[in-house]
């Protein structure tokens with residue numbers, strides 16, 4: 001931890017992909033910005049993810065189909081949606097809210113809200129990447145879902161309907177077209193969906209490293225430190241932690257899955273928890289795919305990255321403190337092998353923390369009774385995708401510009 005005592009115009013807490021995108025945007029608008037990061041994990045979710053800028057993915061996790069299959073999902077070791085049962089008492093309030101969000105009308109409203117935020121996400125990313133010299137890390141090559149059978153495809157109509165309702169482009173493809181798109185793929189046994197506009201990041205950790213350089217070059221000061229306390233004083237807000245005492249005119253809370261306590265100190269009780277996710281990687285000088293491919297029954301993307309292939313995904317409800325489940329990497333390995341049976345053994349594995357709300361919607365908005373604090377966390381499965389567009393909205397909120405109408409669904413006061 002550094003010894004940091006300073007006064008600043010805007011302090012952003014958290015230098016994951018969300019905090020970095022916000023810091024860059026604010027610096028570009030001429031703000032004096034201090035970015036504080038606790039270095040909570042060696043590889044945060046922003047670096048360990050599947051790398052998809054998935055502007056097509058407006059289906060919330062909670063849906064009528066998930067509700068129907070929840071008993072099966074939660075009790076099978078191989079399921080893409082599991083729970084660490086020892087954590088049940090702490091998880092119960094989140095789970096009960098999640099169950100409510102699975103009801104048809106709520107789930108449809110959540111899908112529509114996500115679509116409205118996703119609408120400009122790709123365009124915002126291109127702006128951010130061009131301005132920060134990171135465009136070479138983006139590949140606009142589409143993404144592919146593959147289904148094990150016609151029956152599995154038919155059973156997954158709900159997310160397709162939500163995408164269609166939002167006008168999202170999706171092409172239904174048969175086994176022959178799937179093979180034409182990805183010739184290395186094991187002979188497909190069912191149909192697929194191709195998302196032609198999808199873009200992926202070939203090296204998420206490198207993206208973070210380069211964004212850090214870009215924001216510091218733009219004048220942002222980046223310090224290592226953990227903010228434990230947010231005190232709403234006059235004329236400033238105090239952010240304090242070991243070796244840290246920062247007075248800020250404005251504060252952005254972008255501390256990912258660790259944001260709940262700070263949000264409460266800013267006046268908002270937000271049911272933030274974590275959906276833990278895993279990845280395994282295979283060293284392959286030339287990855288056999290040219291785009292992310294998702295074998296849908298596993299809930300995993302297999303994404304080509306620089307010098308390797310990464311299989312990333314699944315959901316595990318288990319909080320921030322429990323160690324990883326050693327059985328999960330084997331499941332991801334099976335998912336990757338369902339597409340590419342001859343893969344070499346994995347070379348590494350990882351677990352990370354998605355910051356997740358029960359309705360799968362992020363929290364973007366001013367704190368209750370404290371307009372000097374803006375929340376920007378809880379992006380769940382879509383934090384990489386939504387980083388640049390979130391930064392635009394946060395910059396508007398901090399400039400006291402009228403919040404965009406789409407932000408109503410993401411209010412911290414919706415709970």
Ligand SMILES: Cc1cc2nc3c(=O)[nH]c(=O)nc-3n(C[C@H](O)[C@H](O)[C@H](O)COP(=O)(O)OP(=O)(O)OC[C@H]3O[C@@H](n4cnc5c(N)ncnc54)[C@H](O)[C@@H]3O)c2cc1C
Pocket residue numbers: 013014015016017018019036037038039040041044045046047048049050051052053054225226227228254255256257258259276277278279301312313314352353354355377378379380381382383384385386
């Ligand atoms: C397996 C997996 C696959 C995924 N795939 C995708 C994908 O393909 N596409 C997509 O869009 N999203 C994906 N996601 C989700 C995405 O990675 C997350 O939503 C996103 O990274 C969240 O970013 P963040 O900046 O909010 O949080 P984080 O990346 O967790 O960063 C939070 C930062 O805050 C810091 N911090 C925490 N507490 C404090 C404190 N008190 N004081 C100071 N600093 C603090 C931490 O050190 C950390 O650096 C995936 C996630 C997982 C786990």
